[in-house]
Amino acid sequence: MTDVASTCDPGVSRLIGWFRTDGADFPWRRTRDRYAVLVAEVQLQSTQVGRVVPYFEAWMTRWPTACDLAAASLGEVLAAWQGLGYPRRARNLHLAARRICDVGWPGAADLTDLPGVGPYTAAAIRCFADGAPVLPEDTNVARVLARRFPDGWPGTPQGLGWEVGQAFMDLGREWCTARAPRCDDGCPLRAGCPAASAGAVLERTPPRRRQSRFDGSMRQRRGVLLRELTAHGSVVADRDAAAAASLVADGLARVDGAVLVLPEHP
DNA sequence: ATCCGGACTA
DNA sequence: TAGTCAGGAT
Structure with a gap:
Protein backbone atom coordinates (compact mmCIF):
# COMPACT_ATOMS: atom_id res chain seq x y z
CA MET A 1 0.00 0.00 0.00
CA THR A 2 2.73 2.43 0.87
CA ASP A 3 4.59 1.26 -2.21
CA VAL A 4 1.65 1.99 -4.41
CA ALA A 5 1.11 5.38 -2.83
CA SER A 6 4.71 6.35 -3.39
CA THR A 7 4.44 5.60 -7.08
CA CYS A 8 1.50 7.82 -7.84
CA ASP A 9 1.34 11.58 -8.20
CA PRO A 10 3.35 13.05 -5.30
CA GLY A 11 0.51 15.37 -4.43
CA VAL A 12 -1.90 12.51 -4.25
CA SER A 13 0.50 10.49 -2.19
CA ARG A 14 0.76 13.44 0.21
CA LEU A 15 -3.00 13.73 0.21
CA ILE A 16 -3.42 10.11 1.22
CA GLY A 17 -0.96 10.64 4.04
CA TRP A 18 -2.84 13.67 5.21
CA PHE A 19 -6.44 12.60 5.31
CA ARG A 20 -8.00 11.58 8.55
CA THR A 21 -8.07 7.87 8.98
CA ASP A 22 -10.48 7.70 11.88
CA GLY A 23 -13.47 7.43 9.59
CA ALA A 24 -15.71 8.16 12.54
CA ASP A 25 -18.01 10.37 10.56
CA PHE A 26 -18.36 7.83 7.79
CA PRO A 27 -18.87 4.42 9.39
CA TRP A 28 -20.34 2.93 6.21
CA ARG A 29 -17.19 3.59 4.23
CA ARG A 30 -15.41 0.93 6.19
CA THR A 31 -18.08 -1.72 6.15
CA ARG A 32 -17.43 -3.03 2.67
CA ASP A 33 -21.19 -3.52 2.57
CA ARG A 34 -22.67 -2.40 -0.71
CA TYR A 35 -26.13 -1.99 0.76
CA ALA A 36 -24.80 0.14 3.62
CA VAL A 37 -22.90 2.36 1.23
CA LEU A 38 -25.92 2.69 -1.02
CA VAL A 39 -28.17 3.71 1.86
CA ALA A 40 -25.71 6.18 3.32
CA GLU A 41 -24.66 7.84 0.10
CA VAL A 42 -28.25 8.32 -1.00
CA GLN A 43 -29.10 9.75 2.41
CA LEU A 44 -26.09 12.04 2.18
CA GLN A 45 -27.29 13.47 -1.08
CA SER A 46 -30.24 14.99 0.69
CA THR A 47 -28.53 16.45 3.72
CA GLN A 48 -25.27 16.74 5.59
CA VAL A 49 -23.12 14.18 7.33
CA GLY A 50 -23.75 15.33 10.87
CA ARG A 51 -27.47 14.97 10.44
CA VAL A 52 -27.31 11.76 8.45
CA VAL A 53 -25.30 9.56 10.79
CA PRO A 54 -28.11 9.03 13.34
CA TYR A 55 -30.56 8.33 10.55
CA PHE A 56 -28.15 5.90 8.96
CA GLU A 57 -27.54 3.99 12.15
CA ALA A 58 -31.23 3.71 12.94
CA TRP A 59 -31.87 2.64 9.36
CA MET A 60 -29.26 -0.10 9.46
CA THR A 61 -30.55 -1.32 12.80
CA ARG A 62 -34.06 -1.54 11.48
CA TRP A 63 -33.23 -2.82 7.98
CA PRO A 64 -29.75 -4.36 8.11
CA THR A 65 -29.89 -5.89 4.64
CA ALA A 66 -31.46 -5.16 1.29
CA CYS A 67 -33.97 -7.95 1.86
CA ASP A 68 -35.03 -6.45 5.18
CA LEU A 69 -35.71 -3.16 3.45
CA ALA A 70 -37.42 -4.93 0.59
CA ALA A 71 -39.83 -6.53 3.02
CA ALA A 72 -40.88 -3.17 4.47
CA SER A 73 -43.82 -1.21 3.11
CA LEU A 74 -43.24 2.04 1.30
CA GLY A 75 -45.16 3.80 4.04
CA GLU A 76 -42.72 2.60 6.68
CA VAL A 77 -39.81 3.63 4.52
CA LEU A 78 -41.20 7.09 3.83
CA ALA A 79 -41.92 7.59 7.51
CA ALA A 80 -38.35 6.66 8.40
CA TRP A 81 -37.13 9.04 5.71
CA GLN A 82 -38.85 12.05 7.26
CA GLY A 83 -36.23 14.74 7.69
CA LEU A 84 -33.94 13.41 4.99
CA GLY A 85 -35.31 15.44 2.13
CA TYR A 86 -36.51 14.25 -1.25
CA PRO A 87 -38.84 11.29 -0.63
CA ARG A 88 -38.22 10.17 -4.19
CA ARG A 89 -34.84 8.98 -3.04
CA ALA A 90 -36.47 6.82 -0.37
CA ARG A 91 -38.78 5.27 -2.91
CA ASN A 92 -35.95 4.58 -5.31
CA LEU A 93 -33.92 3.08 -2.50
CA HIS A 94 -36.83 0.84 -1.62
CA LEU A 95 -37.22 -0.23 -5.24
CA ALA A 96 -33.51 -0.85 -5.53
CA ALA A 97 -33.53 -2.99 -2.38
CA ARG A 98 -36.32 -5.10 -3.80
CA ARG A 99 -34.47 -5.66 -7.00
CA ILE A 100 -31.26 -6.47 -5.18
CA CYS A 101 -33.04 -8.90 -2.88
CA ASP A 102 -34.91 -10.45 -5.77
CA VAL A 103 -32.27 -10.85 -8.46
CA GLY A 104 -29.05 -9.71 -6.80
CA TRP A 105 -26.78 -6.81 -7.58
CA PRO A 106 -26.19 -5.80 -11.17
CA GLY A 107 -22.72 -6.23 -12.61
CA ALA A 108 -20.14 -3.73 -11.43
CA ALA A 109 -20.47 -1.76 -14.65
CA ASP A 110 -24.26 -1.67 -14.46
CA LEU A 111 -24.92 -0.30 -10.99
CA THR A 112 -26.65 2.70 -12.53
CA ASP A 113 -29.40 0.33 -13.65
CA LEU A 114 -30.66 0.56 -10.07
CA PRO A 115 -33.29 3.25 -9.57
CA GLY A 116 -31.85 6.41 -8.07
CA VAL A 117 -28.28 5.26 -8.67
CA GLY A 118 -26.37 7.54 -11.01
CA PRO A 119 -22.68 7.90 -11.78
CA TYR A 120 -21.77 9.25 -8.35
CA THR A 121 -23.55 6.63 -6.26
CA ALA A 122 -22.35 3.82 -8.50
CA ALA A 123 -18.79 5.03 -8.13
CA ALA A 124 -19.19 5.37 -4.38
CA ILE A 125 -20.32 1.75 -4.13
CA ARG A 126 -17.40 0.60 -6.26
CA CYS A 127 -14.95 2.70 -4.29
CA PHE A 128 -16.12 2.37 -0.70
CA ALA A 129 -17.75 -1.03 -0.70
CA ASP A 130 -15.76 -2.88 -3.35
CA GLY A 131 -12.45 -1.12 -2.79
CA ALA A 132 -12.20 -0.53 -6.52
CA PRO A 133 -9.83 2.13 -7.88
CA VAL A 134 -12.68 4.46 -8.74
CA LEU A 135 -13.01 8.07 -7.62
CA PRO A 136 -16.56 9.09 -6.76
CA GLU A 137 -16.98 12.54 -8.23
CA ASP A 138 -19.35 14.62 -6.23
CA THR A 139 -19.32 18.35 -6.82
CA ASN A 140 -16.59 18.87 -4.26
CA VAL A 141 -14.32 16.31 -5.83
CA ALA A 142 -15.09 17.61 -9.31
CA ARG A 143 -13.95 21.04 -8.15
CA VAL A 144 -10.70 19.68 -6.76
CA LEU A 145 -10.00 17.79 -9.97
CA ALA A 146 -10.82 20.78 -12.15
CA ARG A 147 -8.42 22.98 -10.20
CA ARG A 148 -5.57 20.61 -9.52
CA PHE A 149 -5.78 18.28 -12.53
CA PRO A 150 -7.29 20.40 -15.31
CA ASP A 151 -5.78 18.09 -17.91
CA GLY A 152 -7.33 15.03 -16.42
CA TRP A 153 -7.10 12.90 -13.30
CA PRO A 154 -4.34 10.33 -13.76
CA GLY A 155 -6.47 7.71 -12.07
CA THR A 156 -6.71 6.05 -8.70
CA PRO A 157 -3.87 3.63 -8.04
CA GLN A 158 -4.89 0.02 -7.51
CA GLY A 159 -5.42 -0.85 -3.90
CA LEU A 160 -6.14 2.68 -2.74
CA GLY A 161 -9.79 2.93 -3.63
CA TRP A 162 -11.49 4.16 -0.56
CA GLU A 163 -8.53 6.06 0.84
CA VAL A 164 -8.32 8.22 -2.25
CA GLY A 165 -12.07 8.76 -2.41
CA GLN A 166 -12.23 9.76 1.24
CA ALA A 167 -9.19 11.99 0.93
CA PHE A 168 -10.53 13.88 -2.05
CA MET A 169 -13.89 14.38 -0.40
CA ASP A 170 -12.33 15.65 2.82
CA LEU A 171 -10.07 17.95 0.82
CA GLY A 172 -12.95 19.33 -1.20
CA ARG A 173 -14.95 20.05 1.92
CA GLU A 174 -12.22 21.44 4.12
CA TRP A 175 -9.55 22.98 1.93
CA CYS A 176 -10.46 23.29 -1.69
CA THR A 177 -13.74 25.01 -1.01
CA ALA A 178 -15.76 26.79 -3.66
CA ARG A 179 -15.42 30.40 -2.57
CA ALA A 180 -12.34 30.65 -0.36
CA PRO A 181 -9.92 27.76 -0.92
CA ARG A 182 -7.25 27.53 1.77
CA CYS A 183 -4.44 26.95 -0.71
CA ASP A 184 -1.63 28.26 1.46
CA ASP A 185 -2.97 26.91 4.71
CA GLY A 186 -1.51 23.47 4.32
CA CYS A 187 -3.31 22.10 1.31
CA PRO A 188 -1.56 18.81 0.49
CA LEU A 189 -2.16 19.36 -3.21
CA ARG A 190 -0.78 22.90 -3.20
CA ALA A 191 2.47 22.06 -4.99
CA GLY A 192 1.93 22.09 -8.70
CA CYS A 193 -1.65 23.29 -8.48
CA PRO A 194 -2.39 25.49 -11.50
CA ALA A 195 -5.39 27.13 -9.85
CA ALA A 196 -3.45 28.05 -6.71
CA SER A 197 -0.52 29.28 -8.77
CA ALA A 198 -2.81 31.49 -10.79
CA GLY A 199 -3.70 33.09 -7.48
CA ALA A 200 -7.36 33.01 -8.34
CA VAL A 201 -10.32 31.07 -7.17
CA LEU A 202 -11.22 30.40 -10.81
CA GLU A 203 -14.74 29.99 -11.96
CA ARG A 204 -16.94 27.49 -10.23
CA THR A 205 -16.71 24.17 -11.96
CA PRO A 206 -20.32 23.56 -12.81
CA PRO A 207 -21.95 26.93 -13.47
CA ARG A 208 -24.45 27.09 -10.65
CA ARG A 209 -28.06 27.14 -11.56
CA ARG A 210 -30.29 29.06 -9.26
CA GLN A 211 -33.09 27.21 -7.55
CA SER A 212 -36.55 28.64 -7.12
CA ARG A 213 -37.42 29.73 -3.63
CA PHE A 214 -38.76 27.12 -1.24
CA ASP A 215 -41.54 29.12 0.41
CA GLY A 216 -44.75 28.47 -1.41
CA SER A 217 -43.11 25.96 -3.72
C1' DA B 1 -32.94 22.88 -18.79
C1' DT B 2 -36.03 21.88 -14.49
C1' DC B 3 -37.67 19.87 -10.74
C1' DC B 4 -37.20 17.99 -6.15
C1' DG B 5 -36.90 19.10 0.62
C1' DG B 6 -35.64 21.67 3.96
C1' DA B 7 -31.68 22.91 6.90
C1' DC B 8 -27.95 25.95 7.26
C1' DT B 9 -25.57 30.45 6.85
C1' DA B 10 -24.35 35.27 5.58
C1' DT C 1 -34.43 37.97 4.66
C1' DA C 2 -32.15 35.88 1.01
C1' DG C 3 -29.02 32.82 -0.87
C1' DT C 4 -26.84 28.20 -0.99
C1' DC C 5 -26.78 23.46 -1.48
C1' DA C 6 -26.36 18.08 -4.63
C1' DG C 7 -27.26 13.97 -7.41
C1' DG C 8 -30.56 11.94 -10.25
C1' DA C 9 -34.58 11.71 -13.30
C1' DT C 10 -37.07 13.67 -16.92
Whole structure:
Protein backbone atom coordinates (compact mmCIF):
# COMPACT_ATOMS: atom_id res chain seq x y z
CA MET A 1 0.00 0.00 0.00
CA THR A 2 2.73 2.43 0.87
CA ASP A 3 4.59 1.26 -2.21
CA VAL A 4 1.65 1.99 -4.41
CA ALA A 5 1.11 5.38 -2.83
CA SER A 6 4.71 6.35 -3.39
CA THR A 7 4.44 5.60 -7.08
CA CYS A 8 1.50 7.82 -7.84
CA ASP A 9 1.34 11.58 -8.20
CA PRO A 10 3.35 13.05 -5.30
CA GLY A 11 0.51 15.37 -4.43
CA VAL A 12 -1.90 12.51 -4.25
CA SER A 13 0.50 10.49 -2.19
CA ARG A 14 0.76 13.44 0.21
CA LEU A 15 -3.00 13.73 0.21
CA ILE A 16 -3.42 10.11 1.22
CA GLY A 17 -0.96 10.64 4.04
CA TRP A 18 -2.84 13.67 5.21
CA PHE A 19 -6.44 12.60 5.31
CA ARG A 20 -8.00 11.58 8.55
CA THR A 21 -8.07 7.87 8.98
CA ASP A 22 -10.48 7.70 11.88
CA GLY A 23 -13.47 7.43 9.59
CA ALA A 24 -15.71 8.16 12.54
CA ASP A 25 -18.01 10.37 10.56
CA PHE A 26 -18.36 7.83 7.79
CA PRO A 27 -18.87 4.42 9.39
CA TRP A 28 -20.34 2.93 6.21
CA ARG A 29 -17.19 3.59 4.23
CA ARG A 30 -15.41 0.93 6.19
CA THR A 31 -18.08 -1.72 6.15
CA ARG A 32 -17.43 -3.03 2.67
CA ASP A 33 -21.19 -3.52 2.57
CA ARG A 34 -22.67 -2.40 -0.71
CA TYR A 35 -26.13 -1.99 0.76
CA ALA A 36 -24.80 0.14 3.62
CA VAL A 37 -22.90 2.36 1.23
CA LEU A 38 -25.92 2.69 -1.02
CA VAL A 39 -28.17 3.71 1.86
CA ALA A 40 -25.71 6.18 3.32
CA GLU A 41 -24.66 7.84 0.10
CA VAL A 42 -28.25 8.32 -1.00
CA GLN A 43 -29.10 9.75 2.41
CA LEU A 44 -26.09 12.04 2.18
CA GLN A 45 -27.29 13.47 -1.08
CA SER A 46 -30.24 14.99 0.69
CA THR A 47 -28.53 16.45 3.72
CA GLN A 48 -25.27 16.74 5.59
CA VAL A 49 -23.12 14.18 7.33
CA GLY A 50 -23.75 15.33 10.87
CA ARG A 51 -27.47 14.97 10.44
CA VAL A 52 -27.31 11.76 8.45
CA VAL A 53 -25.30 9.56 10.79
CA PRO A 54 -28.11 9.03 13.34
CA TYR A 55 -30.56 8.33 10.55
CA PHE A 56 -28.15 5.90 8.96
CA GLU A 57 -27.54 3.99 12.15
CA ALA A 58 -31.23 3.71 12.94
CA TRP A 59 -31.87 2.64 9.36
CA MET A 60 -29.26 -0.10 9.46
CA THR A 61 -30.55 -1.32 12.80
CA ARG A 62 -34.06 -1.54 11.48
CA TRP A 63 -33.23 -2.82 7.98
CA PRO A 64 -29.75 -4.36 8.11
CA THR A 65 -29.89 -5.89 4.64
CA ALA A 66 -31.46 -5.16 1.29
CA CYS A 67 -33.97 -7.95 1.86
CA ASP A 68 -35.03 -6.45 5.18
CA LEU A 69 -35.71 -3.16 3.45
CA ALA A 70 -37.42 -4.93 0.59
CA ALA A 71 -39.83 -6.53 3.02
CA ALA A 72 -40.88 -3.17 4.47
CA SER A 73 -43.82 -1.21 3.11
CA LEU A 74 -43.24 2.04 1.30
CA GLY A 75 -45.16 3.80 4.04
CA GLU A 76 -42.72 2.60 6.68
CA VAL A 77 -39.81 3.63 4.52
CA LEU A 78 -41.20 7.09 3.83
CA ALA A 79 -41.92 7.59 7.51
CA ALA A 80 -38.35 6.66 8.40
CA TRP A 81 -37.13 9.04 5.71
CA GLN A 82 -38.85 12.05 7.26
CA GLY A 83 -36.23 14.74 7.69
CA LEU A 84 -33.94 13.41 4.99
CA GLY A 85 -35.31 15.44 2.13
CA TYR A 86 -36.51 14.25 -1.25
CA PRO A 87 -38.84 11.29 -0.63
CA ARG A 88 -38.22 10.17 -4.19
CA ARG A 89 -34.84 8.98 -3.04
CA ALA A 90 -36.47 6.82 -0.37
CA ARG A 91 -38.78 5.27 -2.91
CA ASN A 92 -35.95 4.58 -5.31
CA LEU A 93 -33.92 3.08 -2.50
CA HIS A 94 -36.83 0.84 -1.62
CA LEU A 95 -37.22 -0.23 -5.24
CA ALA A 96 -33.51 -0.85 -5.53
CA ALA A 97 -33.53 -2.99 -2.38
CA ARG A 98 -36.32 -5.10 -3.80
CA ARG A 99 -34.47 -5.66 -7.00
CA ILE A 100 -31.26 -6.47 -5.18
CA CYS A 101 -33.04 -8.90 -2.88
CA ASP A 102 -34.91 -10.45 -5.77
CA VAL A 103 -32.27 -10.85 -8.46
CA GLY A 104 -29.05 -9.71 -6.80
CA TRP A 105 -26.78 -6.81 -7.58
CA PRO A 106 -26.19 -5.80 -11.17
CA GLY A 107 -22.72 -6.23 -12.61
CA ALA A 108 -20.14 -3.73 -11.43
CA ALA A 109 -20.47 -1.76 -14.65
CA ASP A 110 -24.26 -1.67 -14.46
CA LEU A 111 -24.92 -0.30 -10.99
CA THR A 112 -26.65 2.70 -12.53
CA ASP A 113 -29.40 0.33 -13.65
CA LEU A 114 -30.66 0.56 -10.07
CA PRO A 115 -33.29 3.25 -9.57
CA GLY A 116 -31.85 6.41 -8.07
CA VAL A 117 -28.28 5.26 -8.67
CA GLY A 118 -26.37 7.54 -11.01
CA PRO A 119 -22.68 7.90 -11.78
CA TYR A 120 -21.77 9.25 -8.35
CA THR A 121 -23.55 6.63 -6.26
CA ALA A 122 -22.35 3.82 -8.50
CA ALA A 123 -18.79 5.03 -8.13
CA ALA A 124 -19.19 5.37 -4.38
CA ILE A 125 -20.32 1.75 -4.13
CA ARG A 126 -17.40 0.60 -6.26
CA CYS A 127 -14.95 2.70 -4.29
CA PHE A 128 -16.12 2.37 -0.70
CA ALA A 129 -17.75 -1.03 -0.70
CA ASP A 130 -15.76 -2.88 -3.35
CA GLY A 131 -12.45 -1.12 -2.79
CA ALA A 132 -12.20 -0.53 -6.52
CA PRO A 133 -9.83 2.13 -7.88
CA VAL A 134 -12.68 4.46 -8.74
CA LEU A 135 -13.01 8.07 -7.62
CA PRO A 136 -16.56 9.09 -6.76
CA GLU A 137 -16.98 12.54 -8.23
CA ASP A 138 -19.35 14.62 -6.23
CA THR A 139 -19.32 18.35 -6.82
CA ASN A 140 -16.59 18.87 -4.26
CA VAL A 141 -14.32 16.31 -5.83
CA ALA A 142 -15.09 17.61 -9.31
CA ARG A 143 -13.95 21.04 -8.15
CA VAL A 144 -10.70 19.68 -6.76
CA LEU A 145 -10.00 17.79 -9.97
CA ALA A 146 -10.82 20.78 -12.15
CA ARG A 147 -8.42 22.98 -10.20
CA ARG A 148 -5.57 20.61 -9.52
CA PHE A 149 -5.78 18.28 -12.53
CA PRO A 150 -7.29 20.40 -15.31
CA ASP A 151 -5.78 18.09 -17.91
CA GLY A 152 -7.33 15.03 -16.42
CA TRP A 153 -7.10 12.90 -13.30
CA PRO A 154 -4.34 10.33 -13.76
CA GLY A 155 -6.47 7.71 -12.07
CA THR A 156 -6.71 6.05 -8.70
CA PRO A 157 -3.87 3.63 -8.04
CA GLN A 158 -4.89 0.02 -7.51
CA GLY A 159 -5.42 -0.85 -3.90
CA LEU A 160 -6.14 2.68 -2.74
CA GLY A 161 -9.79 2.93 -3.63
CA TRP A 162 -11.49 4.16 -0.56
CA GLU A 163 -8.53 6.06 0.84
CA VAL A 164 -8.32 8.22 -2.25
CA GLY A 165 -12.07 8.76 -2.41
CA GLN A 166 -12.23 9.76 1.24
CA ALA A 167 -9.19 11.99 0.93
CA PHE A 168 -10.53 13.88 -2.05
CA MET A 169 -13.89 14.38 -0.40
CA ASP A 170 -12.33 15.65 2.82
CA LEU A 171 -10.07 17.95 0.82
CA GLY A 172 -12.95 19.33 -1.20
CA ARG A 173 -14.95 20.05 1.92
CA GLU A 174 -12.22 21.44 4.12
CA TRP A 175 -9.55 22.98 1.93
CA CYS A 176 -10.46 23.29 -1.69
CA THR A 177 -13.74 25.01 -1.01
CA ALA A 178 -15.76 26.79 -3.66
CA ARG A 179 -15.42 30.40 -2.57
CA ALA A 180 -12.34 30.65 -0.36
CA PRO A 181 -9.92 27.76 -0.92
CA ARG A 182 -7.25 27.53 1.77
CA CYS A 183 -4.44 26.95 -0.71
CA ASP A 184 -1.63 28.26 1.46
CA ASP A 185 -2.97 26.91 4.71
CA GLY A 186 -1.51 23.47 4.32
CA CYS A 187 -3.31 22.10 1.31
CA PRO A 188 -1.56 18.81 0.49
CA LEU A 189 -2.16 19.36 -3.21
CA ARG A 190 -0.78 22.90 -3.20
CA ALA A 191 2.47 22.06 -4.99
CA GLY A 192 1.93 22.09 -8.70
CA CYS A 193 -1.65 23.29 -8.48
CA PRO A 194 -2.39 25.49 -11.50
CA ALA A 195 -5.39 27.13 -9.85
CA ALA A 196 -3.45 28.05 -6.71
CA SER A 197 -0.52 29.28 -8.77
CA ALA A 198 -2.81 31.49 -10.79
CA GLY A 199 -3.70 33.09 -7.48
CA ALA A 200 -7.36 33.01 -8.34
CA VAL A 201 -10.32 31.07 -7.17
CA LEU A 202 -11.22 30.40 -10.81
CA GLU A 203 -14.74 29.99 -11.96
CA ARG A 204 -16.94 27.49 -10.23
CA THR A 205 -16.71 24.17 -11.96
CA PRO A 206 -20.32 23.56 -12.81
CA PRO A 207 -21.95 26.93 -13.47
CA ARG A 208 -24.45 27.09 -10.65
CA ARG A 209 -28.06 27.14 -11.56
CA ARG A 210 -30.29 29.06 -9.26
CA GLN A 211 -33.09 27.21 -7.55
CA SER A 212 -36.55 28.64 -7.12
CA ARG A 213 -37.42 29.73 -3.63
CA PHE A 214 -38.76 27.12 -1.24
CA ASP A 215 -41.54 29.12 0.41
CA GLY A 216 -44.75 28.47 -1.41
CA SER A 217 -43.11 25.96 -3.72
CA MET A 218 -44.49 22.64 -4.83
CA ARG A 219 -41.68 21.02 -2.88
CA GLN A 220 -42.96 22.60 0.29
CA ARG A 221 -46.57 21.73 -0.46
CA ARG A 222 -45.67 18.13 -1.24
CA GLY A 223 -43.72 18.00 1.98
CA VAL A 224 -46.67 19.17 4.05
CA LEU A 225 -48.96 16.61 2.46
CA LEU A 226 -46.53 13.74 2.68
CA ARG A 227 -45.72 14.43 6.32
CA GLU A 228 -49.40 14.20 7.11
CA LEU A 229 -49.76 11.10 4.95
CA THR A 230 -46.93 9.17 6.55
CA ALA A 231 -48.03 10.20 10.03
CA HIS A 232 -51.70 9.27 9.70
CA GLY A 233 -51.89 6.94 6.73
CA SER A 234 -54.18 9.21 4.77
CA VAL A 235 -54.89 12.84 4.02
CA VAL A 236 -57.74 14.63 2.31
CA ALA A 237 -56.72 14.93 -1.31
CA ASP A 238 -58.40 18.19 -2.21
CA ARG A 239 -56.61 19.95 0.58
CA ASP A 240 -53.97 20.55 -2.08
CA ALA A 241 -55.01 18.87 -5.29
CA ALA A 242 -51.96 19.88 -7.29
CA ALA A 243 -49.52 18.67 -4.67
CA ALA A 244 -51.51 15.47 -4.32
CA ALA A 245 -51.36 14.86 -8.05
CA SER A 246 -47.66 15.51 -7.99
CA LEU A 247 -47.11 12.92 -5.27
CA VAL A 248 -49.24 10.41 -7.14
CA ALA A 249 -47.26 11.01 -10.30
CA ASP A 250 -44.10 10.18 -8.40
CA GLY A 251 -45.54 6.97 -7.00
CA LEU A 252 -45.48 8.38 -3.48
CA ALA A 253 -49.22 8.32 -2.95
CA ARG A 254 -52.41 6.93 -4.40
CA VAL A 255 -55.89 8.42 -4.62
CA ASP A 256 -58.56 6.38 -2.91
CA GLY A 257 -61.86 8.17 -3.27
CA ALA A 258 -61.49 11.55 -1.64
CA VAL A 259 -58.35 10.76 0.29
CA LEU A 260 -54.73 10.30 -0.48
CA VAL A 261 -53.26 7.07 0.82
CA LEU A 262 -49.95 5.31 0.63
CA PRO A 263 -49.49 3.42 -2.60
CA GLU A 264 -49.70 -0.34 -2.80
CA HIS A 265 -46.61 -2.37 -3.39
CA PRO A 266 -45.85 -1.92 -7.08
C1' DA B 1 -32.94 22.88 -18.79
C1' DT B 2 -36.03 21.88 -14.49
C1' DC B 3 -37.67 19.87 -10.74
C1' DC B 4 -37.20 17.99 -6.15
C1' DG B 5 -36.90 19.10 0.62
C1' DG B 6 -35.64 21.67 3.96
C1' DA B 7 -31.68 22.91 6.90
C1' DC B 8 -27.95 25.95 7.26
C1' DT B 9 -25.57 30.45 6.85
C1' DA B 10 -24.35 35.27 5.58
C1' DT C 1 -34.43 37.97 4.66
C1' DA C 2 -32.15 35.88 1.01
C1' DG C 3 -29.02 32.82 -0.87
C1' DT C 4 -26.84 28.20 -0.99
C1' DC C 5 -26.78 23.46 -1.48
C1' DA C 6 -26.36 18.08 -4.63
C1' DG C 7 -27.26 13.97 -7.41
C1' DG C 8 -30.56 11.94 -10.25
C1' DA C 9 -34.58 11.71 -13.30
C1' DT C 10 -37.07 13.67 -16.92
